[in-house]
Amino acid sequence: MKKFGIKEVVAAGIGTALFVVLTEVQIPLGFIxxxxxxxxxxxxxxxxxxxxPLVGGIVGFAGHALGDAFFYGSVWWSWVFPDAVFGIIVGLFAKKFAIKEGGFEGxxxxxxxxxxVIANAIAWIVLxxxxxxVMNAEPAKKVFVQGIFAWLGxxxxxxxxxxxxxVGYTKIGAKSSSLEKED
Known part of the structure; x- marks a missing residue:
């Protein structure tokens, strides 16, 4: 497994901060x-x-928890954990996507x-x-409908x-990374 280096630390930190800021950028589904x-x-x-997966889990967990705390005054843990799990699942396939290597196509x-789609289903339709x-004693019908629409959105x-x-990163950023190890 790849080590957690400076690039990953920076990505997790900046990613978490951006995730928190983007908490308020949303389009409500008025009927759910x-x-x-x-x-x-x-x-x-x-x-x-x-x-x-480590960066995905950190950004999903910390970004969602901090976004809830800052913008809503409390943390809805039953939705924080699924974001972390989602980030981990997608991250497990990072090498196969080849985004950093410039091969993300077809x-x-x-x-x-x-x-x-599958990671979202696990996170939002199930978890x-x-x-x-379990945690909030919410009605099953309500939360499964919310989960299905969160998944779809x-x-x-x-x-x-x-x-x-x-696609943009693989075409531009992957070939000209500004984070280089100095001698």
Whole structure:
């Protein structure tokens, strides 16, 4: 397994800060309470896909927890943990996506979106509703509906913005990284 170096520390720190800021950038789904389209899902997916599961888990966990605390005054842990799990799952496939190496195209884009759909399903259709029921005594019907719409919203946002971020990075950023080890 790859070591957790300075690039990963920087990515986790900056990623967490951006995730927190993007907490307020959302489009509410008015017909489903406390559920919205969130741009931060694309950022989490991108960082996980580039830097791996540890960065994905840190950004998902710390970014969501801090975003909840800063903007809502309390942390909804039953939705923090699924973001961390999502980041870890996507990050496990980072090498296969080849975003850093400049090879993110064709089948790798399809793999990226297949992985994000499945990881989102695990996080939002299974984990978040179950944790809501266990931790918060929320009604099952309500939280499973929220989970399905959170899943659908994330899948759409990530398929568009997450894919664009990854394609842009693989074409531009991967070839000209500014973080170089000095002699």
């Amino acid at each position: 309470p406390n559920t919205s389209l969130q741009v931060r899902a694309a950022l989490l997916t991108f960082l996980s896909a580039v830097y791996g 089948g790798k884009i399809a793999l990226f979106n297949g992985v994000q 978040a509703p179950v944790l809501d029921i 994330n899948v759409i946002i990530i398929a568009i913005l997450g894919t664009l971020l990854a």
